Amino acid sequence: QAESSAKGGRVFAAPSARRLARELGVDIAAVSGSGPSGRVTDADVRQAAESEAGASASAETESEAQDGDGPRDVDVDRKSSVTKRGE
Amino acid sequence: MVVGDISTGTEVLVIGAGPGGYVAAIRAAQNGLDTTLVEKDAYGGTCLNHGCIPSKAYITGANLAYDAGHAEEMGIHADPVVDMAGMREWKNGIVDQLTGGVEKLCKANGVNLVKGTATFKDDSSVRVAHGGEGQGSETITFEHCIVATGSRPMQIPGFDFADEHVLSSRDALALEYVPDRLVVVGAGYIGMELSTVFAKLDCEVTVVEMLDDVLPGYEDDVARVVKKRAESLGIDFHFGEGASEWREGNDGGIVVATETEDGEESTYAADEVLVAVGRRPVTDTLNLEKAGLEPNEKGFLETDEQARTDVDHIYAVGDVAGEPMLAHKGSKEGMVAAEVIAGEPAALDYQAIPAAVFTDPEIGTVGMTEGEAEEMGFDPIVGKFPFNASGRAMTTGHTDGFVRIVADEESGFVLGGQIVGPEASELVAEVALAIEMGATLEDLTATIHTHPTLAESVLEAAENALGQAIHTLNR
Amino acid sequence: MVVGDISTGTEVLVIGAGPGGYVAAIRAAQNGLDTTLVEKDAYGGTCLNHGCIPSKAYITGANLAYDAGHAEEMGIHADPVVDMAGMREWKNGIVDQLTGGVEKLCKANGVNLVKGTATFKDDSSVRVAHGGEGQGSETITFEHCIVATGSRPMQIPGFDFADEHVLSSRDALALEYVPDRLVVVGAGYIGMELSTVFAKLDCEVTVVEMLDDVLPGYEDDVARVVKKRAESLGIDFHFGEGASEWREGNDGGIVVATETEDGEESTYAADEVLVAVGRRPVTDTLNLEKAGLEPNEKGFLETDEQARTDVDHIYAVGDVAGEPMLAHKGSKEGMVAAEVIAGEPAALDYQAIPAAVFTDPEIGTVGMTEGEAEEMGFDPIVGKFPFNASGRAMTTGHTDGFVRIVADEESGFVLGGQIVGPEASELVAEVALAIEMGATLEDLTATIHTHPTLAESVLEAAENALGQAIHTLNR
């Protein structure tokens, strides 16, 4: 899903969702979309931000437990960018 | 914060008050930043004074006069006489109102306006030379700078804009009379817009273009619609010829000489020659090296997603920051630069920049062509609707052209649109929103479109892509 | 499937070939359904033959002649002469082309076309009386029926459309000459569009309206722009007066008498009187009761989200199915009915139906007004941009009016738009898409809009709502 929506390097999401992702420090290209054809919604972005924040704040085991979510997995770079914003 | 009596300081210094610069300055001031805008010439830049606005005013005037004079089929009989000096005055009135408006808006938003030419002293100050003799200069130090110095028309060897009969687009837009014969060098959008204006005002127009078609960069079938119409207006095209020189003719006019790649020469008699072969960014008169900046080989300042140059606190927006050299691209960059300086999470993350050409008919494009979509790895489907099947187009008397919508087959996402036809410049707005929103073809067709409008053609093209068109046959 | 020699059967029977019916028939056939379309008169219905299309053709013609004759300010001097018979012929040519096109599209999609007047025999068959004497009739049985019989102009006591000088909109659109003096009864959109046409063609127009403003249903500030312009075209308005009767005058013309609520009488001399006081659905000539159907007190057939009437396999679309009586609403309902019959999960689940009035200037509206948003429980914010601040509007010579965007303050979702000004009918398309997509104000402002276009005004209005406008002051 995330792959098809990132075809040609493009993310299909409304400008407001893209801006929200920047605000929350989420890499929108890695968010899996729940909208039509995999469009990334505001809610998807918020959920990604929450699961990242949760992941970075808690033990590794917990983030492993979320592995089933696949595309919503957190990469190290983004984790650090979220942390930076939180400071 | 006055630092000395000849030196002032500002949080944000904007150089150039075109659509890139003045928008950046207003947005910066709206964000509470102490902002200074330096302009050496006229508020509104090329766009308001010598570009978008004056050209569109003449296009309206020429269209009205031409259409009214050619509407016997509609039962309208008229023989309009155009007084070019009068049309120019009307155009000047619009320009004055708009440039005055820009000045007022800057002031009302709290932007400090400085008249003069800025050059960098180092990476945190500029010298501003005030116009006119003995006006002196001042130093302005800045925390952030936005370079928005725009572009100027390119010259070609043998044609000096200082010569009386050699016109830049700016000169052409200031003429007080319609020349009997005009040679236009260059069939890009500026050349084509102005050729159309003059042809409609009864000038004999000859277009000389080095390449082999009009409007390079546009798809063949789009360009063809404009070229066909231009030919029917009497414009005489010569492709594959480069203008080499001009000289005085025997008849009081001039002669423009051209050459093909093979060295074949031709000459065209005219009264004036308009050279519209492109524009170059204004980055050579700023002492950029003092600020640690170096333009690329094309003269542009390269910038990142935040409109930032290689020097972190210096931004570049508008024509100096690269293609497409369009007013609205510059304004967008200006807003983003101002917001980034203000600490907002702004970025140049738009999916597409629409572009319009105000020829007859107009062109409006946004996003990817079918070919570009393929290159990007999409599997495009395409839908088309010709304006000669549109009830609204028929009732406007303008049925040339079509709407094409490009989408990704698998997801249905709208990727691009190419419109050539009446009001194409306006119609493209809906397609741009569809692209930015991540709308699918189905989203477009599910949206009710008013009848009878040209915008219905966007819906019809989307339906055609889905194999569901009502007003054309689906194949 | 021929059931007998005078009786045929069909899966889907569509009655009426207006924009509701022909679109339904084509979509049904596209979905593989055996479809029959019965039309008693002309393909395209009111819209193509006597409504949307002819009126818009005349509006174009009148605008061109008027604008060219009033463009001294632009340096254009012309004195156009309009030959109304010629303009009518041009209009007829467009109508013929479009109605012929509808017929061809129906056939190409495999729709069976039957000429005649349908009346219900029971809930699964109709009798179709073929036009002309001795042409006989046939019975068609159906599995599903779509009623799309449209509407007809309302008459008022004292004014019979059969009388020579009493014109319906249809009659007015068929005139071969421009009357010197015209009284128009009714200042709704049809009355206002036609008043404007005739006023621009040098007819002395008097409008009589029972209510106290033009364009009932539109907000005051929207209606005001149109009324002011109409007055400047010389249209003479009389509000609070109902037309009571007409009689022959002494000067070879007629006299139209009106009465106020208080019984005060006035008279207006004219050559013709156009009665445009509304339209009534055509549900009284179908023997609907035989099918088990009963129109509501206004004559409409009530339908559900699937365009279905009370009788499960009978659908109603277009003007017969209720307000707004607009072509594109009918077409949408037609598509949905056809898709539902084909088993698709279609529904009338759109958020908003845009509407346009082609007066001078045009009006385009979609979704909620500020007041409606409040009533619906939203906390609306509103942004406005006047066209006299738009560079593009100035260059078109048309700067009356404004764009207003209504959004929900908390979520930013765009709820509605009211546009009055040049090309308002086209500009509303972008706002309609924004509403359907659930776009926010930020989505609108983040989308790059081409410069210079009227569509930029939509962006500016959205920015104004956010307190971020560049080209107006934010308050």
Ligand SMILES: Cc1cc2nc3c(=O)[nH]c(=O)nc-3n(C[C@H](O)[C@H](O)[C@H](O)COP(=O)(O)OP(=O)(O)OC[C@H]3O[C@@H](n4cnc5c(N)ncnc54)[C@H](O)[C@@H]3O)c2cc1C
């Ligand atoms: C004939 C014509 C038609 C056009 N039509 C369109 C159109 O329809 N749509 C469209 O989008 N684009 C159009 N363009 C292009 C458009 O005009 C430019 O893209 C736009 O003006 C670029 O904006 P800018 O702010 O980058 O630069 P400019 O508008 O060029 O403004 C730069 C400003 O900087 C000032 N300046 C330069 N150097 C200094 C200095 N050292 N100190 C102080 N001030 C300085 C200049 O005086 C100028 O005012 C047209 C151009 C032309 C020539």
Ligand SMILES: Cc1cc2nc3c(=O)[nH]c(=O)nc-3n(C[C@H](O)[C@H](O)[C@H](O)COP(=O)(O)OP(=O)(O)OC[C@H]3O[C@@H](n4cnc5c(N)ncnc54)[C@H](O)[C@@H]3O)c2cc1C
């Ligand atoms: C002057 C004018 C201007 C207008 N401008 C606009 C505009 O700009 N935009 C807009 O959206 N709308 C406009 N309208 C309204 C628009 O015309 C109607 O909303 C539209 O035509 C309704 O479509 P319909 O298919 O429901 O009915 P109609 O178009 O009325 O079609 C109904 C058809 O059914 C046929 N019929 C009726 N009874 C039978 C029967 N028993 N058997 C067989 N056939 C039958 C009729 O002959 C007719 O062809 C305008 C109307 C008028 C009068």
